[in-house]
Amino acid sequence: MNSKAFKFCAAALLCLAAQARAAGDTVAVLSSASGAYMEAFSAFQAAHGGSIEYFDASREKPVIPPGTRTVVAFGTKAASQAYPDSLDLVYCMAPGFFLDGQARAGKTIKISMRSSPDLLFPKLLQMQPSLKRLWIFWTSPGYATFPEDYGAAGARLELSVKVVKVESAEDLPGLLRKALGKADALWLPPDPLLISPETLMILKEFSWSNGIPLYAATKGLAREGACAAIGISFTECGSAAAAAVRDLQAGTALPGVIFTEKLEITLNASAARHCGLQFPSKILREASYLFP
Structure with missing residues (x-):
């Protein structure tokens, strides 16, 4: 050798x-x-x-x-x-x-x-160019910094972000009624204390019946009725x-x-139709999953 x-x-x-x-x-x-x-x-x-x-x-x-x-x-x-x-x-x-x-x-x-708001918000704006007012719902104590962190990120994009704490599932319908005329879209973080079959049904029915897109952070929620999910794959x-x-x-x-920079996008065509949302071709090309 x-x-x-x-x-x-x-x-x-x-x-x-x-x-x-x-x-x-x-x-x-x-x-x-x-x-x-x-x-x-x-x-x-x-x-x-x-x-x-x-x-x-x-x-x-x-x-x-x-x-x-x-x-x-x-x-x-x-x-x-x-x-x-x-x-x-x-x-x-x-x-x-x-x-x-x-x-x-x-x-x-x-x-x-969850994706960084500096990555999440630009994607939401690509999906919904008319988006000016975003409401975010949360329950878990770990998300207590949402108002400051996400509000600042939204301001940099001229996006108004309202962060709403949900104390219990019983409070959710009333909080959603307050969003009528004041929110262009809703977003849910991966919050196990907020998301349940009951709250997901309430959110889906509100979104579809009022034409207000619901976005989430996990593929499973897009499958169950959110217009889209932007998040991190397993x-x-x-x-x-x-x-x-x-x-x-x-x-x-x-x-x-x-926060990882590689995002997974999941789309739900039925939910988008109920909300009058048409995904741009760029988003369709980037999507990993498209539910009918």
């Missing part, structure tokens, strides 16, 4: 060894080892570049092995487990759930399932979590909440 070939092989072995160490430093905890959580974990593992040990929090309490540096949690049940606070924790697929990073010695990074959540782990291990400073 000549000198150049030897150096190449040595470099390759060092790279593989580094990947193996990184994989061994990291464990995953899934709220359930099935469905969307497994989809996101599979994407995480592929992007991470090595086999990752995982625990199913629906079946067992995770016992973090010695030598672990980073835990990656998929879902609220997984994220809410008691982990040693010296470990770095990356968590995703936990809408409306926030951990206090100041209470932990290790880094605490959330991969958000696969993208996993890939973003892998990128965060790599950055942490490289010593890169990260914000407490990461």
